[in-house]
Amino acid sequence: MNALLSVRDLSVAFTQSGQESLAVDRISFDIAQGETVALVGESGSGKSVTALSILKLLPYPPASHPSGQILFNGEDLLDKDETDLRRVRGNDITMIFQEPMTSLNPLHPIEKQISEVLKLHQGMGDKAARQRTLALLEEVGIREPEKRMNAYPHQLSGGQRQRVMIAMALANKPKLLIADEPTTALDVTVQAQILKLLAELKTAQGMSMLFITHDLGIVRKIADRVCVMTGGKIVETGPTKQIFDNPQHEYTKHLLAAEPKGNPPSADLSAEPVMRGENLKVWFPIKQGFLRKTVDYVKAVDGIDVTIRAGQTLGVVGESGSGKTTLGLALSRMISSEGVIRFGTKDINQYSFKQMRPLRRELQIVFQDPYGSLSPRMSVTDIIAEGLQVHEPKLSVDERDARVVAALKEVNLDPENRFRYPHEFSGGQRQRIAIARAMVLNPRFVMLDEPTSALDMSVQAQVVDLLRSLQQKHNLAYLFISHDLKVVKALANDVLVMRNGKAVEYGPSEEIFARPKSDYTKALMAAAFRIETAEQGAVSE
Amino acid sequence: MASEVLRAPAIPVRRPRLSPLNARRWQNFKANRRGWWALWIFLFLFIASLFAEFIANDRPILVSYKGEILFPVLVDYPEEKFGGFYAVTDYRDPVIQDEINANGWAIWPPVRYSYRTVNNELPDTAPSKPYWLFTPEERCARYPQGVNDPNCTFGNLNILGTDDQARDVFARALYGFRISVLFGLILTAASAVIGVTAGALQGYFGGWLDLIAQRFIEIWSSVPTLYLLLIMASILPPGFWILLCIMLLFSWVSFVGIVRAEFLRARNFEYVNAARALGVRDRTIMFRHLLPNAMVTTLTFLPFILNGSITTLTSLDFLGFGLPPGSPSLGELLAQGKNNLQAPWLGLTGFIVISLMLSLLIFVGEATRDAFDPRKAFK
Numbered sequence: 001m002n003a004l005l006s007v008r009d010l011s012v013a014f015t016q017s018g019q020e021s022l023a024v025d026r027i028s029f030d031i032a033q034g035e036t037v038a039l040v041g042e043s044g045s046g047k048s049v050t051a052l053s054i055l056k057l058l059p060y061p062p063a064s065h066p067s068g069q070i071l072f073n074g075e076d077l078l079d080k081d082e083t084d085l086r087r088v089r090g091n092d093i094t095m096i097f098q099e100p101m102t103s104l105n106p107l108h109p110i111e112k113q114i115s116e117v118l119k120l121h122q123g124m125g126d127k128a129a130r131q132r133t134l135a136l137l138e139e140v141g142i143r144e145p146e147k148r149m150n151a152y153p154h155q156l157s158g159g160q161r162q163r164v165m166i167a168m169a170l171a172n173k174p175k176l177l178i179a180d181e182p183t184t185a186l187d188v189t190v191q192a193q194i195l196k197l198l199a200e201l202k203t204a205q206g207m208s209m210l211f212i213t214h215d216l217g218i219v220r221k222i223a224d225r226v227c228v229m230t231g232g233k234i235v236e237t238g239p240t241k242q243i244f245d246n247p248q249h250e251y252t253k254h255l256l257a258a259e260p261k262g263n264p265p266s267a268d269l270s271a272e273p274v275m276r277g278e279n280l281k282v283w284f285p286i287k288q289g290f291l292r293k294t295v296d297y298v299k300a301v302d303g304i305d306v307t308i309r310a311g312q313t314l315g316v317v318g319e320s321g322s323g324k325t326t327l328g329l330a331l332s333r334m335i336s337s338e339g340v341i342r343f344g345t346k347d348i349n350q351y352s353f354k355q356m357r358p359l360r361r362e363l364q365i366v367f368q369d370p371y372g373s374l375s376p377r378m379s380v381t382d383i384i385a386e387g388l389q390v391h392e393p394k395l396s397v398d399e400r401d402a403r404v405v406a407a408l409k410e411v412n413l414d415p416e417n418r419f420r421y422p423h424e425f426s427g428g429q430r431q432r433i434a435i436a437r438a439m440v441l442n443p444r445f446v447m448l449d450e451p452t453s454a455l456d457m458s459v460q461a462q463v464v465d466l467l468r469s470l471q472q473k474h475n476l477a478y479l480f481i482s483h484d485l486k487v488v489k490a491l492a493n494d495v496l497v498m499r500n501g502k503a504v505e506y507g508p509s510e511e512i513f514a515r516p517k518s519d520y521t522k523a524l525m526a527a528a529f530r531i532e533t534a535e536q537g538a539v540s541e
Numbered sequence: 542m543a544s545e546v547l548r549a550p551a552i553p554v555r556r557p558r559l560s561p562l563n564a565r566r567w568q569n570f571k572a573n574r575r576g577w578w579a580l581w582i583f584l585f586l587f588i589a590s591l592f593a594e595f596i597a598n599d600r601p602i603l604v605s606y607k608g609e610i611l612f613p614v615l616v617d618y619p620e621e622k623f624g625g626f627y628a629v630t631d632y633r634d635p636v637i638q639d640e641i642n643a644n645g646w647a648i649w650p651p652v653r654y655s656y657r658t659v660n661n662e663l664p665d666t667a668p669s670k671p672y673w674l675f676t677p678e679e680r681c682a683r684y685p686q687g688v689n690d691p692n693c694t695f696g697n698l699n700i701l702g703t704d705d706q707a708r709d710v711f712a713r714a715l716y717g718f719r720i721s722v723l724f725g726l727i728l729t730a731a732s733a734v735i736g737v738t739a740g741a742l743q744g745y746f747g748g749w750l751d752l753i754a755q756r757f758i759e760i761w762s763s764v765p766t767l768y769l770l771l772i773m774a775s776i777l778p779p780g781f782w783i784l785l786c787i788m789l790l791f792s793w794v795s796f797v798g799i800v801r802a803e804f805l806r807a808r809n810f811e812y813v814n815a816a817r818a819l820g821v822r823d824r825t826i827m828f829r830h831l832l833p834n835a836m837v838t839t840l841t842f843l844p845f846i847l848n849g850s851i852t853t854l855t856s857l858d859f860l861g862f863g864l865p866p867g868s869p870s871l872g873e874l875l876a877q878g879k880n881n882l883q884a885p886w887l888g889l890t891g892f893i894v895i896s897l898m899l900s901l902l903i904f905v906g907e908a909t910r911d912a913f914d915p916r917k918a919f920k
Contacts (some may be wrong), residue, residue, distance in 0.1 A: 097753040334817065358820075367811045375815075378829070391819075
């Protein structure tokens with residue numbers, strides 16, 4: 001087999017304050033003409049660094065290549081100088097990145113950004129470039145491209161932006177497309193559309209693709225061959241079917257077993273309702289003109305009724321922008337809303353900050369991003385003890401320390417490490433710290449705002465298991481917000497499906513997962529479980 | 542049983558060393574060699590100037606008189622003690638000196654002039670040249686025994702000459718350095734406290750408070766400070782603290798912008814929301830979670846504002862609207878240098894001391910900025 005790209009013995013090292021650390025350790029793989037190879041691994045395994053080193057896009061120094069060759073059409077890219085590399089970049093090999101917002105220049109309309117590539121590499125004139133841009137936008141599935149050409153990136157949705165990125169990448173008919181987690185920042189429904197597009201384009205143009213992801217579901221759908229990476233090494237390579245059916249290496253087996261499993265305790269209608277929202281509305285005014293007159297409202301949450309019972313979980317699902325998080329923030333009284341919020345027996349919607357304070361200990365929040373939600377300047381013990389200082393100020397230093405130790409044990413972290421700082425922990429450990437911070441106060445209601453979506457797949461499963469066991473132990477009521485239906489299925493008794501601030505479906509999760517009624521819910525599930533797209537109109541793009 | 546589980550067997554000791562973040566900053570600071578050396582030189586000069594009374598003074602550090610140990614540097618002894626009549630002893634008086642030497646001994650500081658001591662044995666008319674521009678005979682001509690006079694020693698010679706009132710320039714520069722740095726430090730610290738508080742409140746609460754305070758600051762900072770200072774100086778009696786207060790009225794504004802911006806940015810950070818969800822008070826959130834963010838930019842600005850304060854004081858002194866007459870001040874030294882162009886040691890000393898002080902502080906400031914820059918990588 002004649003390989004288009006052949007990576008031989010590649011190592012990448014980073015030098016920081018005199019110490020050299022190896023990010024990628026002597027890896028080798030081939031990509032044949034027209035083949036899709038997926039590079040799979042958890043964060044920190046070196047897969048993105050590998051992708052960037054193919055085009056020598058790493059910062060040199062501190063990065064360096066102690067060993068290896070990258071043969072593209074028989075020429076070693078590592079030996080080439082900048083001028084030669086520029087001829088390859090964006091021409092023979094192109095890349096698309098994870099974050100479509102920051103990959104596009106916000107100050108230029110998309111037409112200019114795409115035609116720039118054409119003018120630069122193919123020396124096209126204005127008119128020809130415009131024609132070609134139009135064709136490309138059509139090709140990547142942007143509707144009414146004539147109107148869209150003069151749009152700025154912020155006027156497009158995430159999915160459309162990623163389509164524009166793909167159009168830019170395809171502009172010069174590359175032989176190899178490197179896609180670095182191109183769908184991670186997107187909704188599941190949009191993810192399915194983008195993957196479908198990539199697969200179609202690949203077949204139509206006969207190009208090769210190096211696909212980098214941590215999501216095994218995508219790999220199974222799109223890749224011909226898989227390289228499993230961990231700790232900077234490729235531990236297993238093979239055809240996709242073989243890897244999935246008959247994994248050899250321990251780590252591959254571990255990855256495959258990592259999907260969130262298990263079922264929630266069955267719904268119990270007799271359980272005591274802890275939190276209840278009736279006809280809840282959060283409308284943000286749109287103000288215009290000199291006198292800031294309110295002309296309209298963004299109806300983020302528009303008349304939602306929910307009940308969350310002790311020991312049970314309400315999963316809230318929907319696309320981004322559907323109002324999930326706003327609903328959670330309104331229920332936990334972090335933003336103001338209209339309607340009735342009944343916590344236990346009290347209607348707390350009109351409570352002042354002072355009145356709310358004693359209730360805060362029973363009403364806790366775990367945020368999405370474990371990197372942002374822990375203060376980088378406080379040690380773990382200070383972070384966890386902060387709530388205790390507010391709500392149980394009479395505790396002595398030793399008693400408080402004992403509570404912190406107990407909370408850390410509860411989330412399976414070693415209490416010996418409690419004087420360290422958050423950055424010394426991994427993402428999963430940080431999320432455990434955030435959970436410990438909520439649990440140390442013995443709450444009754446916990447709002448979990450996408451607590452697993454910033455985590456690696458295998459860590460997600462562990463966090464879900466931890467949440468489930470804590471719920472059983474303390475009879476907690478969860479409001480679980482997520483766009484990831486797999487996690488919701490593993491945890492929630494009841495599901496609320498939201499779109500544009502309104503409830504599309506609301507009921508027991510078995511019912512909804514087994515017999516979804518609306519097209520929207522069906523589309524969400526097809527995208528999440530089978531990575532398939534729905535017909536137009538059912539979901540946004 | 543349960544309590545035994547809770548009590549950890551060996552309580553790990555809190556790590557007293559710098560947090561990793563601060564350790565990294567310290568490393569970055571040290572990596573800027575110029576700033577590192579500037580810091581040590583400045584600290585040496587500043588600490589030395591704090592003990593200026595022990596370096597340049599017109600009274601001995603230690604006196605043994607009739608078996609008694611006296612500390613004239615710290616205590617004002619009446620002249621009665623040594624057989625005179627004045628309320629305060631003039632230790633430079635030959636009569637007193639003879640009396641002390643006859644009944645004990647005295648240890649003098651290396652320079653026997655304070656900033657206001659007049660040299661009565663000037664070899665020349667004031668302002669007189671540094672002593673090393675005279676021959677030994679010339680420089681001791683006014684002493685009774687000439688070259689052999691016991692008082693014609695290094696300590697009584699003017700290393701950097703004298704000013705037009707026959708006062709020792711070295712002593713005045715030393716005391717002037719101290720007063721400038723202290724003035725700058727106190728003014729900067731006080732403005733930082735006021736400015737950071739104002740900026741923090743505006744940034745954290747926003748809304749009407751922010752809007753009104755910002756408009757007030759716009760009006761306030763458009764007042765021409767220098768002219769106002771000139772007017773105020775002619776109404777109020779001049780003095781260190783009065784000047785400090787007037788300048789403080791306007792200098793706190795420079796901190797508000799940056800601190801407000803940091804608080805506006807950081808008040809919606811997830812960990813700040815997390816603290817709010819825990820029911821933590823606003824005041825605690827501002828101190829514990831937001832202030833450290835604002836501290837980085839504030840600290841970066843600090844040396845430059847310090848320099849600005851020192852320069853303002855110097856320029857006021859130069860114009861004659863600053864510290865009361867007779868105070869040791871670098872601005873006044875510069876003014877003397879301008880009026881006595883035939884005596885270049887005045888202007889040169891003033892220029893060198895001021896430029897050295899400002900340069901050192903700027904170098905330290907640059908190193909501080911490097912230290913707090915998260916993107917800066919040193920190899």
